[in-house]
Amino acid sequence: MKNNKRPDPDVIHPISGYEKEIYVKPTIKRSNIIVGDFTYIADSEFESHVTHHYEWNEDKLIIGKFCQIAAGVEFIMNGANHQMNGVSTFPFYTLEGWDMEPPAQADLPLKGDTVIGNDVWIGQNAVILPGVYIGDGAIIGANSVVGSNVDPYTIMVGNPAKELRKRFNDELIDLLLKFRWWDRSIDEINALIPILTCSDLDKVRKELQSLL
Numbered sequence: 001m002k003n004n005k006r007p008d009p010d011v012i013h014p015i016s017g018y019e020k021e022i023y024v025k026p027t028i029k030r031s032n033i034i035v036g037d038f039t040y041i042a043d044s045e046f047e048s049h050v051t052h053h054y055e056w057n058e059d060k061l062i063i064g065k066f067c068q069i070a071a072g073v074e075f076i077m078n079g080a081n082h083q084m085n086g087v088s089t090f091p092f093y094t095l096e097g098w099d100m101e102p103p104a105q106a107d108l109p110l111k112g113d114t115v116i117g118n119d120v121w122i123g124q125n126a127v128i129l130p131g132v133y134i135g136d137g138a139i140i141g142a143n144s145v146v147g148s149n150v151d152p153y154t155i156m157v158g159n160p161a162k163e164l165r166k167r168f169n170d171e172l173i174d175l176l177l178k179f180r181w182w183d184r185s186i187d188e189i190n191a192l193i194p195i196l197t198c199s200d201l202d203k204v205r206k207e208l209q210s211l212l
Contacts (some may be wrong), residue, residue: 003201006186007024007038007186007190008028009025009037009038010023010025011023012026012027012128016208019041019044020022020039020042020043020044020071021041021042021045021111022040022044022045022046022091023037023040023202024039024040024041024046024050024063024069025036025037025038025039025087026040027045027046027047027107028046028047028187029047030047030050030053032052032053032055032059033047033050033061033063033064034060034061034062034063034104035061035063035069036063036064036065036066036118037065037066037183038065038066038070039064039066039067039068040067040108041069041070041071041073042069042070042071042097042124043071043156044202045118046069046192047109049073049074049075049126050073050074050077051074051076051077051080052077052078052079052080053067053075053077053078053079053110054077054079057077057079057110059110059111059112059113059114059130059131060113061075061077061113061114061116062113062114062115062116063116063120063121064116064119064136064182065114065118065119065182065183066115066118066119066120066153067117067118067119067120067122068120068121068122069122070121070123070124070142071076071110071124071125072123072124072125072126073123073124073125073127073128074125074127074128074184075114076127076128076129076130077114077130078108078110078111078112078130078131078180080130081108081109081111081130082108083103083107083108083109083110084161085107086107095181103137107157110130110131111130111131111132111146111183112131113131114128114130114131114132114133115132115133115134115164116128116134117133117134117135117136117138117152118136118137118180118182119136119137119181119182119187120134120135120136120138120140121138121139121140122140123139123140123143124142124143124144124145125140125142125143126140126141126143126144126146127144127145127146128146128147129145129146132146132147132148132149132150133149133150133151134146134150134172135149135150135151135152135153135154135168136153136176136177136182137148137150137151137152137153137154137173137176138153138154138155138156138157139154139155139156139167140157140158140161141156141158141161141164144156144157144161145157145158145160145161146160146161146181147158147160148160150163150191150197151163151166152173152176152177153166153167153168153173153176154166155167157169158182168201171205172201172204172208174206174210174212175208176208178212179208179211179212181196195207195208
């Protein structure tokens with residue numbers, strides 16, 4: 001183990017003496033945010049990056065293991081949406097003095113849970129819109145606005161975010177999704193690091209095939 005320390009998903013600061021990078025899971029206080037082990041953000045806290053997240057909408061933000069979230073990333077939840085099937089989108093019911101009861105949930109454009117897979121890298125200042133699903137191993141470019149689902153191991157860039165390319169061919173993506181390295185023990189993952197960081201993708205493919 002590096003520096004005689006064992007990786008610990010319950011530690012908030014994984015870099016000694018540096019407070020601008022934290023493991024997210026041990027800091028979560030809201031029950032409607034679920035985060036996997038070893039996912040980190042390049043900031044000293046996380047929950048302020050999740051906006052318009054109100055319990056009455058019953059939507060969840062679910063993030064997998066080993067995700068890498070850069071500074072300035074924002075997860076916009078369903079509470080940001082206004083009623084769109086009337087003449088005005090003005091939210092009278094939220095403001096004092098206006099005679100309007102909250103609209104029925106059926107009249108609001110609620111899009112469900114926002115789900116981020118495992119080993120997803122989200123670049124600086126990216127915005128993730130409500131109800132989006134981002135698959136395992138995807139990369140979201142800096143300043144991108146993601147409003148639609150992202151396939152596993154896909155690079156998305158721009159506003160609105162569009163597919164730039166797949167990271168690997170279909171065979172390797174299939175192997176990675178079956179292998180699910182992020183679900184293995186710390187000792188197994190430590191032993192797998194030479195494979196997980198190898199740039200010889202043909203070698204990686206053969207190694208994964210032999211391990212499945």
